[in-house]
Amino acid sequence: MIKKILSPLMISAIALLSITTVSSASDNKAKVSKSKKSTKEFQYNLVPKKVSDNVWCFFGALEAPTKENAGNMSNSCYIKADSSYILWDTGPSYVYAKQAYAAMSKIAKLPVSTVILSHEHDDHWLGNNYYKEVHNAKLIGPESINKNYKVGQTDTRMFQTLSENAIRGTKIIHVDEWHKEGIKFKVDGVELEYVAVGNGHSAEDFFMYMPKNKLIFAGDLVMNGRITSNRDGSVLGQLKALEMINSKEWNTLIPGHGFIINKTAANESVQYFTLTKDRILEAMKNGIDSTGIVEAVPLLEFKDKAMYKLLNSINVSRAYDELSF
Ligand SMILES: [Zn+2]
CATH class of the missing domain: 3.60.15.10 (Ribonuclease Z/Hydroxyacylglutathione hydrolase-like)
Incomplete structure (x- = not known):
């Protein structure tokens, strides 16, 4: 009944979210409940x-x-x-x-x-x-x-x-x-x-x-x-x-x-938080507002660290909101 009111796109999306062992969503609607429980427990291979x-x-x-x-x-x-x-x-x-x-x-x-x-x-x-x-x-x-x-x-x-x-x-x-x-x-x-x-x-x-x-x-x-x-x-x-x-x-x-x-x-x-703070305050003194702050404070010292692209601009813009208040 639920399937009748969902569009095919939504069903595919739900299937994709539910399935871990099958990559194609098109042929697996019937397998959802079976495959959910049949996979072996994930092995983290943890070494203390x-x-x-x-x-x-x-x-x-x-x-x-x-x-x-x-x-x-x-x-x-x-x-x-x-x-x-x-x-x-x-x-x-x-x-x-x-x-x-x-x-x-x-x-x-x-x-x-x-x-x-x-x-x-x-x-x-x-x-x-x-x-x-x-x-x-x-x-x-x-x-x-x-x-x-x-x-x-x-x-x-x-x-x-x-x-x-x-x-x-x-x-x-x-x-x-x-x-x-x-x-x-x-x-x-x-x-x-x-x-x-x-x-x-x-x-x-x-x-x-x-x-x-x-x-x-x-x-x-x-x-x-x-x-x-x-x-x-x-x-x-x-x-x-x-x-x-x-x-x-x-x-x-x-x-x-x-x-x-x-x-x-x-x-x-x-170092990261000190530079973030100092450079944002400096940029603000130079009249830079929220629209330019990410570009003005790239924190290039950290560009080779993991997750730089994913997180640095979000961090800077959040820090700007805090420091400009
Ligand atoms: Zn955390």
């Missing part, structure tokens, strides 16, 4: 990398989320505590989280007691329901997740982008606990500082400091090797957050996206 004492991370590609990478383009980490694991971000899907845990359980087969989240963008926390359902982990994260997402919602960026065999099992659930002002706490024997920075890269960002290891988990307040996404961000908020990060004594920093984790890990972000 030890970054510090008792800390391992999974590093994602410097890319936008696609069917091919199945959202494996953000970083998430495991901290081995006294008798459990503590997680920093849970990745883009249930399947990712399940496979990350399988890889970590070869190092030590411990339950996951606690999940701590950097921010509300869904490439960083859609693994939550795996850790809740299988480990009954406590979920600590920004309140913005509970405000801006509905339990059971299925139209976020990852749901729209990933193949069925990667997003299957994923459910949006709310966090159990949030800390508007941040918190210093001891979780299963590990001292942690969860630092609130407000609107930096997203509506509500946090970074986490592990003083014993002189380690920062920066979330998306730091990216390296690629251009950041400032679509929900604030240049001034980012710069403030980077100052807060650099006021801590750290030797290792895990970016939200990117592979550099040594003392230089945050430099690109500091």
